[in-house]
Amino acid sequence: MFSRPSFIDDDAIARAVADHWLPAITGVEHLPWGFGAHHWRARGAGGEALFVTLDQLAPRHTAESLEAAYAGAAALAAAGLAVVCAPLPAASGRFTVGVGPGVLSVTPWLDGRSPTEAEAREPRHLAEVVAALAALHQTAPPEGLPRWRPRVGPGFADELRARTAAAWTSGPLAEEARAAIAARGAAIGRWTARYLELGDVARSRQDSWVPTHGEPHHANQVVVAGGLRLVDWESLALAPRERDYASLLGTAAGAALAPDPAMVELFALDWRLSEIAEYARWFAAPHTGNDDDHVALQGLHEELSDGP
16 A cells, blocks of 8 residues: 555554564564555564565455465465465464454565566566466465455445445545446446356356466566566465456467456456445545545546446
8 A cells, every 4th residue: 555554553563573573673664565455664683674564354354364365375385386475474383463453464575576567568578477377377276275256246236326325425535436336336237247147157167276366467576586476465266267367368478378258257357346346445434535545546437437
């Protein structure tokens, strides 16, 4: 996230990191990176650095699902999957620690950088991403890995219609968000019906599901001296392989993968509807109109404008 969290300060993060991962910590630095989780860099007295992530819980996660995802990523790395930037175990042996309304995890600090969107679509880089995802999808799934499941139910469109029937007064962007959602109620209903239909098809084929990252786009890729690393494994789950193909579609690399069109459509809708659900919660709740709020509003308009 670009803005600092209002519910926890840097000192609390530093204490948690010191208690569970890095006793000789010298300080933490908040990083205005990404969208959805909060991040810090923690430094140790010996010059080491850790990348610290605070994931919030409901409605997207539970403490158990995040622990299972991060433990699964560590198991994949231990099995030899070099593309995984794996979480480090805490002193307890677990990979997450409860802190306030979320859970904390850490990974080694990577000396590299994420490609831009343009760089991520260059043929050489795409080939590396395809190879990395193929290796992931061919790896035996660790025990206890979460399974993909639909992120909205059959009543989603009706619930949104009811919630957007009256004005929102929760913040400066609330009414614009409410009106945008209300205007697309019929489309959201169509998208939801199709999504649930395709979800049933996917679940009928669970014997072919593979470990999937969930969001292997350019912002979750880091290029280091040893090659590509994928970060942010909080969405790791068993699922159809097409769950990982969004960033590859429309490229020669994507066409060579011969994805199932129905599963491509499923995961396009999975992203769209889960984003709309999250933004509806976001703007119905108190907000101030900060940078994160404006990025979220732009994201909401993008998801609502795509498709018939």
